[in-house]
Amino acid sequence: MIEIKNLTKVYRLNKKQMMELKTKDPKKTAVGNLSFQAKEGEIYGLLGPNGAGKTTTLRCIATLIPPTEGEIYVNGYEVQKEPKKVRTQIGFLTSDIKLDEQFTVDYMFDFFGRLHEVEKDTLQQRKEELFSYFGIEGFAHKQIKELSTGMKQKAAIAVSLVHDPRIVIFDEPTNGLDIITARGVTDYLKKLRNEGKLIVVSTHIMSEAQKLCDRIGIIVDGEMVAEGTVAELLQQTGAQDLEDAFFEFYREKKGE
Ligand SMILES: Nc1ncnc2c1ncn2[C@@H]1O[C@H](COP(=O)(O)OP(=O)(O)OP(=O)(O)O)[C@@H](O)[C@H]1O
Secondary structure, three states: OEEEEEEEEEEEOOHHHHHHOOOOOOEEEEEEEEEEEEOOOOEEEEEOOOOOOHHHHHHHHOOOOOOOEEEEEEOOEEOOOOHHHHHHHEEEEEOOOOOOOOOEHHHHHHHHHHHOOOOHHHHHHHHHHHHHHOOOHHHOOOEHHHOOHHHHHHHHHHHHOOOOOOEEEEEOOOOOOOHHHHHHHHHHHHHHHHOOOEEEEEEOOHHHHHHHOOEEEEEEOOEEEEEEOHHHHHHHHOOOOHHHHHHHHHHHHHOO
16 A cells, blocks of 8 residues: 655756756755555556656655655655665656667576566576566667667566565556557556456556546646546536546646
8 A cells, every 4th residue: 555645845956957948946845745545456546747746746656865854654665764675566667768778688587586676586587587477578688789679668667566565566567668568558557457456557648547547546747636436537527538537637736
């Protein structure tokens, strides 16, 4: 289970960033007072436009950056107090993941398996399962720098799942993938959910959120503006689909 209580993340901007944003304020609040819970057996989606604060929230959950204020509990472990314990519970994937270019997928999988102290036979079994599911066998022994974007993404997904985490956090899981590979990824996330795991994804693709997520939190300007199942969000707005519902919440937040 993930519990987020009043998460606020403020970035300190450098001079270049201040110039780019045309601001004199050296602080940027990316996420403000955000709270939500997500449980095992569901796919929870953070839905929001570019710059809404989705990646920042996921990175705080994954212990990659510290919250400025608030608390995040991952299966009872607080991210700032017990980050190592939190990392044993989660698999984190982001589309800008850096896999070492000169190594092979096979090597990276074994390397991360050892890092997570996965027992040798279990590691082999998981490798066979994941490589077969994502069609990685054909390029498992190629250097990462030789792979296409989609191949790299598949490799990154397999590596992030090496320790069979109870919670899977994917930042824009289908980013850069063709429709067939994207379907393979979303089907796999559903399979994990059906096995009782908790999946948290971020997306700005309405159709993906509508089809994939059991519950959705809509984020605008770092704040949660609505939360619920697709049916609940449609009911709250009287909209026909998630895109229309999103615009209702968006306009309300922006005072339009
Ligand atoms: N390292 C950083 N330093 C300064 N500002 C940042 C930093 N990272 C993100 N931001 C700013 O914080 C805000 C939220 O960014 P974030 O990447 O979390 O949004 P997002 O919802 O994931 O957007 P996208 O869909 O474009 O990936 C944006 O205004 C962004 O410019």
